[in-house]
Amino acid sequence: MHDRTPDWIAAAAGARLLRAVDPTREGSAAAGPRRAVIDSRVVLPGDLFVGLPGTQVDGGRFAAQTLAAGAWGALVHPDHADAAQEAAAGVVLAADDPLLALQQLATAWRRQLAAVVIGITGSTGKTSTKDLVAAMLRAGGRDRLIATSQNFNTEIGLPLTVLGAPPGTDTLVLEKGMRGPGQIAQLTRISEPDVAIITNVGPVHLELLGSVAAVAAAKAELLTSLRPGGTAVIPADEPLLEQYLRDDLQIVRFGPGGDIEDLPGVRLLSEGIELTSAHMRRNALAAAAAVRAAGIEPRGDIEVALSARRGQRERLAGGVIVVDDCYNANPMSMRAALDDLAATAPARRVAVLGDMLELGPDEKRFHSEIGVHARDRGVDVLVVVGERAAYLGAGSNLGNVHAVPDAATAARLVPTLVQDGDTVLIKASRGIGLEVVAEALRAARPGEDVA
Incomplete structure (x- = not known):
């Protein structure tokens, strides 16, 4: 935006606009901010600080401090505007709803960029698919792209990601998280995607949404809000999405029976090691469909920078291999991870599995079923962490099970x-902290x- x-x-x-600083004056702000x-x-220096009201502290209270530190400007609620103008320099803007103002600014900048926008959601695999899309685009020469980092997939994080895109950005790859109905629709309105990916639909957020059908409806907001002529990439085996097309x-x-079932000639690598798990290959099919819609054909070896x-x-001392997959978990992703463990472990299989949260009244059954899956996939040592995961251990009926109350133990x-x-x-x-x-x-x- 500079x-x-x-x-x-x-x-x-x-x-x-309460105070505009003349960009021709020495020491004043540049024409525009570099990010929000x-x-x-x-x-x-050069940032636009947006003071959002929080549950504990209103960020607008720090506007003058940020301007004194060299911020290009501050966007705050009118209650904090006078204090902000006490700073010696910097643009001062006021909005009754600073978050809405942030989101509207992001939409305006997305239109100014005229970039291809790829939006991604799903019950599992959103982040891995985002990483795959970015890798395929870069391998195809589309390197002026911005992709969601960390957990910036919310009504705050997504507009910050868009506003961090420099002029000349040609592709935005935006992950869209969800905690309830209407949130995916909101993120879609802000980012106006050209291509939409739904990786899958499964039993997540059931404590809030109540049923898998309701989960499908929430994820499908990405489709119902997609602009006419846009490309929707969906699983071939998910009938719950069909009514929203x-x-x-x-x-x-x-996926099997779909328009894209395989990627011949494409190898996915991370740190030089091939990614061969079934769930990663499936995510790659979705990524490839979206990348093709953006004008790039995936070919050859593609190095993927997986998110943390x-x-x-x-690989640790003694040939021990640690699979660090503790960012999130639900029944679908747990099964996929155990399948991968079974397919790749050369010796003993050790699974350290913690609570899966937000599963609603059927959480005991879901955990018990994962225990059965762990047994069927040949887990040799099972450590279950948390009150809910205790049902997982009991369901496994394995002899070598260790139940502990928390991550520290x-x-x-x-x-x-x-x-x-x-x-x-x-x-x-994520809340278990494994x-x-x-x-x-x-x-x-x-x-x-690295293995």
């Missing part, structure tokens, strides 16, 4: 159980090789 004027920023955000930020602690969309189905804690493999126990040559899967919902188990294994068995 080529946009304060007047343009104000109009795009639906805000009132909401955390006053990370503001750098429209005649004015290009429909591409992926999404199944990375690390698991971090102390697991290194004592692991033997040379073991493959260790670590997976749970990354401490991976860290404990690294400390106990220092190693540097």
Whole structure:
């Protein structure tokens, strides 16, 4: 946005421009900001600070502080505008709803960029599919792209991602998270995607949504809000999405029986190691369909930079392989991870599995069924972490099961159980914090090789 004027920023955000700094004056702000930020602690010169009201603290209180630190400007609620103008320099904008203003500004900048926008949602595999799309685009020469980083897939994170795209960006790859009905539709309105991917539909957020059919309806908001002529990429084996398809969309189905069933001649690599798991190959089909809609044909070896804690493999001392997949978990992703463990472990299979959250009244059954799946996939040592995961351990009917109450206890126990040559899967919902188990294994068995 650095080529946009304060007047343009104000109009795009639906805000009132209270102070515009002359960009020709020495020491004043440039014509436009380079990005938008909401955390006053990370503001750098040239940033637009947006003060969002929070449950504990209203970010608008820090506007003057950010302007003093060199921010290009501050966008705040009118209650904080006078204090912001006490700073010696910087643009000051006021909006009754700073979050809405942030979102409107993102939409205006998305239109200004005229980039191809690929939106991605689904019950599992959103982040891996986003990583695959970005990798395929870059391999095809489309390197002026911006993709969602970390967990910036919300009504706040998505507009920040868009506003961080520099002029000349030709592709935006945007993951869209969901906590309830209407949220995917909101993110779709903000980003106006050209291509939409739904990776799958499964039992997630049931505590809030109540049924898998309701999950499908929430995910399908990406389709119902997609512009006419857009491309919808959906699983070939998901009938729950069919009712939400429209005649004015290009429909591409992926997977067995779909329009794209295989990727001959394409190898997916991460840190030089081929990605061969069934769920990663399936995600790659969805990614390839979207990339083709954007004008790129995936070919040859494609290096994928996987996001943290999404199944990375690390080789530790003694040939121990740690599969760090503890960013999130639900019944679908748990099954896929156990399938991958069974297919790739050369020796003992150790699974450290924690609670799967937000599964509603059937959570006991879901956990018990994963225990059965762990047994059927030949898990040798099972460590279950949390009250819900205890049902998983009981359902497994395995002899070598260790139930612990929390991640800290698991971090102390697991290194004592692991033997040379073991493959260790670590997976749970994010709130369980199982990354401490991976860290404990690294400390106990220092190693540097990625497997």
